[in-house]
Amino acid sequence: MSKPRDPQTLARMCADAMLAEDKAASGLGIEVIDVGPGRSRTAMTVTESMVNGHNICHGGFIFLLADTAFAYACNTYGQREVAQHCAVTFVAPGKLGMRLTADCTERQRSGRSGIYDVSVSDETGNVIAEFRGHSRTLPDKLIPEA
Amino acid sequence: MSKPRDPQTLARMCADAMLAEDKAASGLGIEVIDVGPGRSRTAMTVTESMVNGHNICHGGFIFLLADTAFAYACNTYGQREVAQHCAVTFVAPGKLGMRLTADCTERQRSGRSGIYDVSVSDETGNVIAEFRGHSRTLPDKLIPEA
Amino acid sequence: MSKPRDPQTLARMCADAMLAEDKAASGLGIEVIDVGPGRSRTAMTVTESMVNGHNICHGGFIFLLADTAFAYACNTYGQREVAQHCAVTFVAPGKLGMRLTADCTERQRSGRSGIYDVSVSDETGNVIAEFRGHSRTLPDKLIPEA
Amino acid sequence: MSKPRDPQTLARMCADAMLAEDKAASGLGIEVIDVGPGRSRTAMTVTESMVNGHNICHGGFIFLLADTAFAYACNTYGQREVAQHCAVTFVAPGKLGMRLTADCTERQRSGRSGIYDVSVSDETGNVIAEFRGHSRTLPDKLIPEA
Numbered sequence: 001m002s003k004p005r006d007p008q009t010l011a012r013m014c015a016d017a018m019l020a021e022d023k024a025a026s027g028l029g030i031e032v033i034d035v036g037p038g039r040s041r042t043a044m045t046v047t048e049s050m051v052n053g054h055n056i057c058h059g060g061f062i063f064l065l066a067d068t069a070f071a072y073a074c075n076t077y078g079q080r081e082v083a084q085h086c087a088v089t090f091v092a093p094g095k096l097g098m099r100l101t102a103d104c105t106e107r108q109r110s111g112r113s114g115i116y117d118v119s120v121s122d123e124t125g126n127v128i129a130e131f132r133g134h135s136r137t138l139p140d141k142l143i144p145e146a
Numbered sequence: 147m148s149k150p151r152d153p154q155t156l157a158r159m160c161a162d163a164m165l166a167e168d169k170a171a172s173g174l175g176i177e178v179i180d181v182g183p184g185r186s187r188t189a190m191t192v193t194e195s196m197v198n199g200h201n202i203c204h205g206g207f208i209f210l211l212a213d214t215a216f217a218y219a220c221n222t223y224g225q226r227e228v229a230q231h232c233a234v235t236f237v238a239p240g241k242l243g244m245r246l247t248a249d250c251t252e253r254q255r256s257g258r259s260g261i262y263d264v265s266v267s268d269e270t271g272n273v274i275a276e277f278r279g280h281s282r283t284l285p286d287k288l289i290p291e292a
Numbered sequence: 293m294s295k296p297r298d299p300q301t302l303a304r305m306c307a308d309a310m311l312a313e314d315k316a317a318s319g320l321g322i323e324v325i326d327v328g329p330g331r332s333r334t335a336m337t338v339t340e341s342m343v344n345g346h347n348i349c350h351g352g353f354i355f356l357l358a359d360t361a362f363a364y365a366c367n368t369y370g371q372r373e374v375a376q377h378c379a380v381t382f383v384a385p386g387k388l389g390m391r392l393t394a395d396c397t398e399r400q401r402s403g404r405s406g407i408y409d410v411s412v413s414d415e416t417g418n419v420i421a422e423f424r425g426h427s428r429t430l431p432d433k434l435i436p437e438a
Numbered sequence: 439m440s441k442p443r444d445p446q447t448l449a450r451m452c453a454d455a456m457l458a459e460d461k462a463a464s465g466l467g468i469e470v471i472d473v474g475p476g477r478s479r480t481a482m483t484v485t486e487s488m489v490n491g492h493n494i495c496h497g498g499f500i501f502l503l504a505d506t507a508f509a510y511a512c513n514t515y516g517q518r519e520v521a522q523h524c525a526v527t528f529v530a531p532g533k534l535g536m537r538l539t540a541d542c543t544e545r546q547r548s549g550r551s552g553i554y555d556v557s558v559s560d561e562t563g564n565v566i567a568e569f570r571g572h573s574r575t576l577p578d579k580l581i582p583e584a
Contacts, residue, residue, distance in 0.1 A: 087379060087424075089407060089426065091400060091402050091405070091407075092402065107422060108383060108419050108422055110383050110384065113383070115422050117399075127402065130400055130407050132379075132424055134381065
């Protein structure tokens with residue numbers, strides 16, 4: 001398996017390599033809907049085990065959804081990347097049964113550092129949370145080159 | 147049930163009120179070990195469902211542990227408080243089987259806003275992550291006054 | 293002077309009202325090049341008084357340029373807005389004599405809260421810093437309505 | 439000039455080396471009142487050139503005061519350190535004539551990365567702003583070893 005020249009194919013291969021070892025995302029029902037170079041989309045439905053007594057989703061699960069989108073977006077260049085620093089702003093409550101979508105785009109990439117923005121929205125497109133993640137490139141490859 | 151004058155008793159009553167409705171923390175095995183006015187300690191063991199193929203804990207679960215400590219620390223005054231904005235820095239990897247402890251202290255409280263700092267450490271006291279949370283006081287009471 | 297219906301005219305009137313009382317921006321040589329609803333562009337040249345012995349611009353002045361763009365972008369709806377929380381990532385050093393431009397766009401606006409992103413670039417378009425600002429709407433008007 | 443064994447002496451030597459090349463801090467009237475290993479205190483009086491028409495200090499100058507405290511606190515080990523990412527929360531307005539003090543302490547240091555917290559207060563001890571800075575160690579030395 002060699003590193004492909006086409007960025008979209010490489011992004012897809014990286015996502016597949018990550019999905020194969022990712023029990024956490026699947027355990028929470030997080031789906032990776034789309035990936036491309038420096039971007040991704042994930043989705044999750046708010047379940048009973050994610051809410052408090054008022055049926056409001058714990059912010060930590062919204063973070064997890066956004067953080068997963070961030071991880072799949074920055075790990076699309078064949079090199080392994082990790083999160084260094086993340087910030088999240090909670091704009092509106094997530095509620096039981098809501099289908100949440102996290103869209104991640106690349107803000108900036110320079111040397112071994114990257115900045116990625118994620119918007120989490122409900123089915124009607126209302127923003128639930130805004131997330132910014134800072135990545136750092138590790139020496140190890142996610143996709144071995146030929 | 148009236149609001150007690152003693153801050154430590156009030157903090158404990160708030161934690162009990164929150165625990166009664168908190169399926170999310172218990173579902174992840176997060177324990178609330180200690181609470182007091184403006185502070186709390188939570189703990190969690192990194193399980194198989196929290197790690198990737200390299201047995202490294204997903205950052206989102208470390209966030210969840212810290213965010214839970216933050217929630218139990220800011221909700222100790224009888225009034226309901228929510229997270230507005232949180233930032234986390236990942237300092238060292240969490241690993242399968244590690245027992246992680248999150249210690250939350252109050253940095254600042256003014257009007258309806260508060261700032262709380264959480265350090266997440268492993269069994270040997272090594273810091274795994276540093277978290278800062280911003281809270282906002284809601285109009286509803288967590289503990290009804292007499 | 294009544295509040296105009298046209299968003300671009302209102303944005304321009306807000307900027308003029310702010311510029312009239314803004315000694316700080318002018319004292320640093322910060323120019324407000326462009327404004328529109330929820331956006332602005334500011335520029336500044338790195339001078340001797342902004343650098344250290346290695347001719348590297350202090351990060352605080354880069355923050356000031358970005359923060360000014362943020363202030364002019366969020367204050368474009370006739371209501372007075374203030375900064376609550378800001379974060380800046382320094383991507384590359386600013387150097388003596390560089391002409392820096394800060395472009396601010398609105399990420400999100402909901403109720404009394406807004407999120408704005410600013411990129412600071414040099415003349416060649418290289419990013420120097422990324423900034424995210426959180427605004428809060430005050431009760432007072434910047435432009436009195438008729 | 440060799441690197442001293444005593445941490446307090448080394449911290450003082452680092453501060454003196456930085457002050458010698460720091461036109462920016464002195465130009466704003468920022469004083470470095472105290473330094474020690476991983477900590478510092480700076481102070482500044484809010485002048486006419488820092489305020490808007492309502493005599494409220496621009497947040498950028500409060501950032502500059504806090505950022506200077508951060509720089510003097512992290513640069514106390516003989517190695518040159520730079521700011522990577524900083525976040526500031528504005529708690530109360532700074533006003534014309536106020537004497538502001540910024541106290542910086544080290545939260546965490548691990549490998550080439552450090553986290554520092556700064557509280558900015560007025561004369562009566564009221565907190566004006568809370569700041570958290572992330573530093574990165576550069577290969578160059580601030581104080582050459584013998």
